[in-house]
Amino acid sequence: xxxxxxxxxxxxxxxxxxxxxxxxxxxxxxxxxxxxxxxxxxxxxxxxxxxxxxxxxxxxxxxxxxxxxxxxxxxxxxxxxxxxxxxxxxxxxxxxxxxxxxxxxxxxxxxxxxxxxxxxxxxxxxxxxxxxxxxxxxxxxxxxxxxxxxxxxxxxxxxxxxxxxxxxxxxxxxxxxxxxxxxxxxxxxxxxxxxxxxxxxxxxxxxxxxxxxxxxxxxxxxxxxxxxxxxxxxxxxxxxxxxxxxxxxxxxxxxxxxxxxxxxxxxxxxxxxxxxxxxxxxxxxxxxxxxxxxxxxxxxxxxxxxxxxxxxxxxxxxxxxxxxxxxxxxxxxxxxxxxxxxxxxxxxxxxxxxxxxxxxxxxxxxxxxxxxxxxxxxxxxxxxxxxxxxxxxxxxxxxxxxxxxxxxxxxxxxxxxxxxxxxxxxxxxxxxxxxxxxxxxxxxxxxxxxxxxxxxxxxxxxxxxxxxxxxxxxxxxxx
Numbered sequence: 001x002x003x004x005x006x007x008x009x010x011x012x013x014x015x016x017x018x019x020x021x022x023x024x025x026x027x028x029x030x031x032x033x034x035x036x037x038x039x040x041x042x043x044x045x046x047x048x049x050x051x052x053x054x055x056x057x058x059x060x061x062x063x064x065x066x067x068x069x070x071x072x073x074x075x076x077x078x079x080x081x082x083x084x085x086x087x088x089x090x091x092x093x094x095x096x097x098x099x100x101x102x103x104x105x106x107x108x109x110x111x112x113x114x115x116x117x118x119x120x121x122x123x124x125x126x127x128x129x130x131x132x133x134x135x136x137x138x139x140x141x142x143x144x145x146x147x148x149x150x151x152x153x154x155x156x157x158x159x160x161x162x163x164x165x166x167x168x169x170x171x172x173x174x175x176x177x178x179x180x181x182x183x184x185x186x187x188x189x190x191x192x193x194x195x196x197x198x199x200x201x202x203x204x205x206x207x208x209x210x211x212x213x214x215x216x217x218x219x220x221x222x223x224x225x226x227x228x229x230x231x232x233x234x235x236x237x238x239x240x241x242x243x244x245x246x247x248x249x250x251x252x253x254x255x256x257x258x259x260x261x262x263x264x265x266x267x268x269x270x271x272x273x274x275x276x277x278x279x280x281x282x283x284x285x286x287x288x289x290x291x292x293x294x295x296x297x298x299x300x301x302x303x304x305x306x307x308x309x310x311x312x313x314x315x316x317x318x319x320x321x322x323x324x325x326x327x328x329x330x331x332x333x334x335x336x337x338x339x340x341x342x343x344x345x346x347x348x349x350x351x352x353x354x355x356x357x358x359x360x361x362x363x364x365x366x367x368x369x370x371x372x373x374x375x376x377x378x379x380x381x382x383x384x385x386x387x388x389x390x391x392x393x394x395x396x397x398x399x400x401x402x403x404x405x406x407x408x409x410x411x412x413x414x415x416x417x418x419x420x421x422x423x424x425x426x427x428x429x430x431x432x433x434x435x436x437x438x439x440x441x442x443x444x445x446x447x448x449x450x451x452x453x454x455x456x457x458x459x460x461x462x463x464x465x466x467x468x469x470x471x472x473x474x475x476x477x478x479x
Contacts, residue, residue: 060210063210064210064213067213067214067217068171068217070217071167071170071171071174071217071218072167072168072171074223075163075166075167075170075223075226075227076160076163076164076167078100078101078223078227079101079159079163079227100227101227101228103426104224104225104227104228105117105118105227105228105229107224107228107425107426107429108324108325108326108327108429109224109326109327109387109388109425109426109429110221110224110225110227110228110230110387110388110389111225111228111229111230111232111387112230112324112326112385112386112387113140113315113322113324113385114140114141114231114266114315114316114385115230115231115232115385115387116228116230116231117162117228117229117230117231119138119139119140119141120139120141120145120146120149120231121153122138122139123138123139123141123146124146124149124150124153124154125153126139127146127147127150128150128154132307133146133308134304134307134308134310134311134312135307137311137315137320137321137322139311140311140312140315140322141231141265141312142264142265142296142300142308142312143300143303143304143308144264144296144299144300145231145234145264145265149162152165162229163229166226166229166233167226169233169234169237170216170217170222170226170233171217172237173216173233173236173237173240174212174213174216174217175213176237176240176241176244177212177213177216177240177396177397178209178210178212178213179209179244180240180243180244180247180400181208181209181212181399181400182209183244183247183248184247184369184400185205185206185208185209187247190247190369192400192401192402192403192404193403193472194402194403196403196406196477196478196479197402197403197405197406198406201402201405201406204402205402208399208402212396212399215396216392216396219392219396220422221388221389221391221392221422222389222392224388224389225387225388225389225392230387230389231265232387232389232390233389234265235262235265235266235269236389236393238258238259238261238262238265238269239258239259239262239269239272240393241255241258242255242256242257242258242259242262242272242276243255243272243276243372245258246276246279246280246285247279247369249279249280250280251280252280252281252282252284252285252288253284253285253288254288255276255279255280255285255288256276256284256285256286256287256288256289256290256291256292257288257289257292259272259273259276259285259289259292260288260289260290260291260292260293260296261292261296263289263293264292264293264296264297266316267313267316268316268379268383269379270289271353271357271375271376271378271379272372272375272376273285273286273289274357274361274371274375275361275368275369275371275372275375276368276372278365278368278371279368279369316384316385317346317350318346319331319334319346319384322385323335325429325440325443325444325447326385326386326387326447327386327387327388327391327425327447327450328382328383328384328385328386328447329381329382329447329448329451330349330384331384332440332444332447333345333349334346335440349382349384352382353378353379353382356375356378357375360374360375363466364465366469367465367469369400369401370400370401370461370465373394373397373398373400373401373461374458374461374462376393376394376397377394377454377457377458378458380393380394380454381451381454381455381458388421388422388425391450391454394454394457395418395457398457398461401461401465403468404461404464404465404468406464407460407461407463407464407467407468408457408460408461408464409456409460410456410460413456414453414456414457417449417452417453418453420449421446421449421450421453424446425446428442428443428446429443
């Protein structure tokens, strides 16, 4: 009995110590749980606060209507439509007032052979006179798109219907962009974490939908593309609508159909399909996109035969007869290259784009919206027929990721480079083509600067996102 009491006396303190350790650990776990719960509740409260601010700012019909009216007036009065609305007896005044739109139609940084309005007009004229639009290497728009534009040119001899149509398309794209921002910054899944960014960025987040809406309508590159009546806006409207529907959830079929429409105009938006598939039921999105594209192509083959396929899709790969300068990197390379090297470099330039989606999909599947932005950025850089409007849309989508802004390097240089590109693009084109004081190297140097600026934005954003994801995954502070 005495030995048993002694053993009990010796073991009692150790049991007490164990009990106190267990109580302490449970207390610490409870405190950590409470802290995480409070931080998550604080984040949800701040996101709710931002979402309420977004709703209160975005739903101001008077401001939106004022911006829309201003944008429509500027677009209509800057076009040749001003001459049709308010004719002047002096022909010199008419030519002066319409010179801005004529300049935009001839500027390669605003429209390409794949998006030129003059090519559309020629194709519609051939359709009206029962001539095959694709008999020559002049028209590169799909036949159903020509049929869609035919009423605009058949209504009257003036350009006013087409001018209004493109202006309204710009307004629609601006509304879709604003809706995407309002949806992203009011959702818990896609809203960027703003706990480590400066307070100015957090205040700016609640105003982004309206600001992006205004910036798109008043952006000089978008305005110039509208003056040129570039059909790029049709493709932009389709794939941005697909992105908006995919972000809303439960609308995968409609999102796939919109992306299929964009792919019918140009096959390159298929590049965005993996990112949109991650935002919902990927099987529905992929099937609806492919079915829509197959139906449109089948209808075009049934109505117009197969001659349009080479003129619309294969010309992007071969660039036969369409080496007109643009803001891309391919035209100069193919112009200066010997013919026996062309097949290899054509294969390499188009196949190397297929190297990016798989590693980006693996690395960024936790953030499908940023994956979609990255894929579109690669298209904006490496597409053989790219314009400044594609870069404008790329930049206007970047504020969806305000948490990455502090990590983007060389901001001052990037802003200045974009300003210089805007100013020098028409000057160098005029010097080369009209004044004869330059050559192709002048304009190609500008396109290289344009591509390098885009590359700096893309690489800085990607490295910042990877660094932030690694630090969050390992509970490390984000600087």
